[in-house]
Amino acid sequence: xxxxxxxxxxxxxxxxxxxxxxxxxxxxxxxxxxxxxxxxxxxxxxxxxxxxxxxxxxxxxxxxxxxxxxxxxxxxxxxxxxxxxxxxxxxxxxxxxxxxxxxxxxxxxxxxxxxxxxxxxxx
Amino acid sequence: xxxxxxxxxxxxxxxxxxxxxxxxxxxxxxxxxxxxxxxxxxxxxxxxxxxxxxxxxxxxxxxxxxxxxxxxxxxxxxxxxxxxxxxxxxxxxxxxxxxxxxxxxxxx
Numbered sequence: 001x002x003x004x005x006x007x008x009x010x011x012x013x014x015x016x017x018x019x020x021x022x023x024x025x026x027x028x029x030x031x032x033x034x035x036x037x038x039x040x041x042x043x044x045x046x047x048x049x050x051x052x053x054x055x056x057x058x059x060x061x062x063x064x065x066x067x068x069x070x071x072x073x074x075x076x077x078x079x080x081x082x083x084x085x086x087x088x089x090x091x092x093x094x095x096x097x098x099x100x101x102x103x104x105x106x107x108x109x110x111x112x113x114x115x116x117x118x119x120x121x122x123x
Numbered sequence: 124x125x126x127x128x129x130x131x132x133x134x135x136x137x138x139x140x141x142x143x144x145x146x147x148x149x150x151x152x153x154x155x156x157x158x159x160x161x162x163x164x165x166x167x168x169x170x171x172x173x174x175x176x177x178x179x180x181x182x183x184x185x186x187x188x189x190x191x192x193x194x195x196x197x198x199x200x201x202x203x204x205x206x207x208x209x210x211x212x213x214x215x216x217x218x219x220x221x222x223x224x225x226x227x228x229x230x231x
Binding site for chain 1: 156160
């Protein structure tokens with residue numbers, strides 16, 4: 001059974017960099033069957049797609065965040081990562097990692113999700 | 124970006140009733156690349172429907188997805204107590220992937 005688990009600091013200061021890790025178990029990122037995705041959800045609001053990465057390191061980002069986002073992968077640890085620079089209070093949210101079943105260049109539905117990790121941006 | 128507009132914002136129904144949720148896209152969603160998710164308080168979203176009408180693994184057959192082009196629907200034939208939740212549609216036909224703002228199905 002595939003499981004995803006987010007981890008990282010729950011509190012980040014304004015203007016600093018938010019860094020999160022998603023650890024995948026029960027599946028191998030390097031299998032190349034899926035893309036690996038980050039989504040966020042501000043408290044009481046809807047879902048925002050941040051971006052995704054393939055095992056090769058190929059990425060797709062939401063243009064609204066592209067200048068501040070980096071998604072990377074470490075296949076040896078079966079983990080992928082999110083970095084969001086120059087954060088402000090509006091970046092406070094629950095951050096989810098998820099598996100995207102889209103093949104090659106196609107996007108797909110998100111069939112497995114982590115439980116989410118809450119991040120607050122405050123000094 | 125493809126904007127998804129869900130309606131109604133809130134649906135107040137009783138257990139056993141039928142629920143119909145709508146998701147309208149600002150432009151055509153290619154290849155029926157539309158999914159529906161259920162989210163309960165404090166939990167991650169759960170995939171219900173993909174490809175507009177295919178049920179995900181383990182999803183009861185009271186959940187039915189339909190539609191194409193710009194208009195999509197999620198129907199819950201008979202509401203069970205556990206179905207009162209928030210539902211989101213998502214398009215994945217073009218980047219960036221986008222979600223609707225959600226429909227809350229609440230107990231009347």
